[in-house]
Amino acid sequence: MSTRAALEAHRVELLAATGLLCLYLALMNGHLITIDGLVMWRQALSLTYHQSFAFVPPIWWGDVITTSSRGLGASLEYVPGLLALPWLSGQVPVPPASTYDLKLLYGDVLYVVAGAxxxxxxxxxxxxxxxxxxxxxxxxxxxxxxxxxxxxxxxxxxxxxxxxxxxxxxxxxxxxxxxxxxxxxxxxxxxxxxxxxxxxxxxxxxxxxxxxxxxxxxxxxxxxxxxxxxxxxxxxxxxxxxxxxxxxxxxxxxxxxxxxxxxxxxxxxxxxxxxxxxxxxxxxxxxxxxxxxxxxxxxxxxxxxxxxxxxxxxxxxxxxxxxxxxxxxxxxxxxxxxxxxxxxxxxxxxxxxxxxxxxxxxxxxxxxxxxxxxxxxxxxxxxVPAVSTDVLAGYGAAYADPASNWRLDAYPPIGAWRFVNHIMPRSGSDSAGFDNVWFRASVRLGRATLIPFVILLAAALALARQALVADRRVAPQGGR
Structure with a gap:
């Protein structure tokens, strides 16, 4: 079977998968969320740019962290992107000593393009x-x-x-x-x-x-x-x-x-x-x-x-x-x-x-x-709230123990919205607005950054529609 014929045979699912990718890219938050994610990312940086398991420099998050304690596989997935974008390595935030710094989570430009x-x-x-x-x-x-x-x-x-x-x-x-x-x-x-x-x-x-x-x-x-x-x-x-x-x-x-x-x-x-x-x-x-x-x-x-x-x-x-x-x-x-x-x-x-x-x-x-x-x-x-609000705004802390998860307001569609105060983020680390990389980028670059968001969302909807139409077409041919 030729490549073209193979693609045509899988047209429905490929359209659907491509539409999903566009949807996910449209709704990216573009920042790290957890300390687990932070150390896995920093491990990828140290391996790619310093050929070392030791962080260069170490990071501080309640204590000095010199290496990752998480599986290597989750760090290796970042390596291809890091190899392709070495000129952005200077945009990685340098951690201060003995201080929590939200820039480690929200201010990493390299993570936006090579990680998220x-x-x-x-x-x-x-x-x-x-x-x-x-x-x-x-x-x-x-x-x-x-x-x-x-x-x-x-x-x-x-x-x-x-x-x-x-x-x-x-x-x-x-x-x-x-x-x-x-x-x-x-x-x-x-x-x-x-x-x-x-x-x-x-x-x-x-x-x-x-x-x-x-x-x-x-x-x-x-x-x-x-x-x-x-x-x-x-x-x-x-x-x-x-x-x-x-x-x-x-x-x-x-x-x-x-x-x-x-x-x-x-x-x-x-x-x-x-x-x-x-x-x-x-x-x-x-x-x-x-x-x-x-x-x-x-x-x-x-x-x-x-x-x-x-x-x-x-x-x-x-x-x-x-x-x-x-x-x-x-x-x-x-x-x-x-x-x-x-x-x-x-x-x-x-x-x-x-x-x-x-x-x-x-x-x-x-x-x-x-x-x-x-x-x-x-x-x-x-x-819906999980892909539009920031878990670090308050929801994550409010329901981080077993007992609190039995409250009805722990259900995200009920409880997550009370931590949202406005739509457009007001700073790069603002967690109380719409948690979206394109909206967050508008703080520095202006409202033009919303154009990719609209294009990706429209592409996702168009591809989903095409997949459904293609699925209906194959039905009479016995393809369902």
């Missing part, structure tokens, strides 16, 4: 993988588009496209592994096994624990083939082992010990399940059912796969997210600090979205006519 867009691209590519995975599972093009939409704009992945924490990168790794395994079983081409192994390796480099969780799912998906050829399983395990060994070597370089991960002795899984699980599922501030309503269709999708004989697929796509949910809600800080929603569940969102799309055809006809749209709308409503 990376998260938009990762989320758009992951959404594309959600579509492709649903198709490989036998879902129609139309229902695969629903799965894509559930993930891309109806789940916390939408908000995470503006974030700086590593969970979206783990989500990409999980989605890549699952898709590659399914493609190998479909085609028998060995390159897909290599893609899966690379996904495993990179997931471990990004978050060693969550990155490792997908390995059992990979082995379950490949069980029909590796039970006759153990080398297939060995290759996947080798990818995971390389990731683990690389992580231990990085620990040695950073901290002088391969078993020192930089978290100290504070990490524990001490939250009782009967406390963390209800909070993670139904609390207004962190509940998955509030932030990702379409998750209720994932159970139907799992049952549909099981009934049709796709039991390895059902076990892998439902089992790995279930394990992550149980693990994350027992973490001592399961709330996840100043953030939107249940951040630690984000790696599972692509798999759950695929299952939700698979579940739609099993709905009764009356329900199928309105329920998916209603669930998607619920997810979009949750995301």
């Amino acid at each position: 867009p990376v998260w938009a691209a990762i989320t758009a590519v992951t959404a594309y993988l959600v579509f492709l995975t649903a198709r490989v599972l036998g879902t129609s093009r139309h229902h695969a588009l629903w799965a894509m939409a559930f993930f891309a704009i109806g789940s916390p992945a939408f908000a995470a496209s503006r974030g700086d924490t590593p969970q979206p990168l783990v989500a990409f790794s999980w989605a890549l592994c699952v898709y590659a395994c399914l493609k190998y079983r479909e085609s028998g081409r060995g390159r897909w096994l290599r893609v899966s192994a690379i996904g495993l390796l990179y997931g471990v480099l990004t978050r060693p624990l969550e990155g490792s969780m997908i390995l059992p799912g990979v082995l379950v998906l490949l069980w029909p083939v590796w039970r006759r050829n153990r080398a297939i399983a060995g290759g996947q395990i080798a990818g995971w082992v390389i990731g683990v060994v690389a992580t231990l070597l990085v620990n040695q370089a950073r901290f002088g010990s391969p078993l020192e991960f930089g978290y100290g002795g504070s990490v524990a899984w001490s939250t009782p399940l009967w406390v963390g699980l209800p909070g993670a599922l139904v609390s207004p501030g962190r509940g998955v059912l509030w932030e990702f309503p379409a998750i209720i269709l994932s159970g139907i999708g799992t049952a549909a796969l099981w009934r049709t004989g796709k039991r390895p697929e059902a076990l892998a796509l439902a089992g790995v997210p279930a394990v992550l949910l149980l693990e994350a809600c027992q973490y001592f800080d399961w709330v996840g600090g100043w953030d939107w929603g249940f951040r630690f569940f984000q790696p599972a969102l692509p798999l759950v979205a695929v299952l939700a799309g698979v579940g739609i055809p099993s709905l009764p006809k009356r329900l199928a006519s309105w329920l998916p749209a209603a669930l998607l709308a619920g997810g979009i409503i949750w995301n």
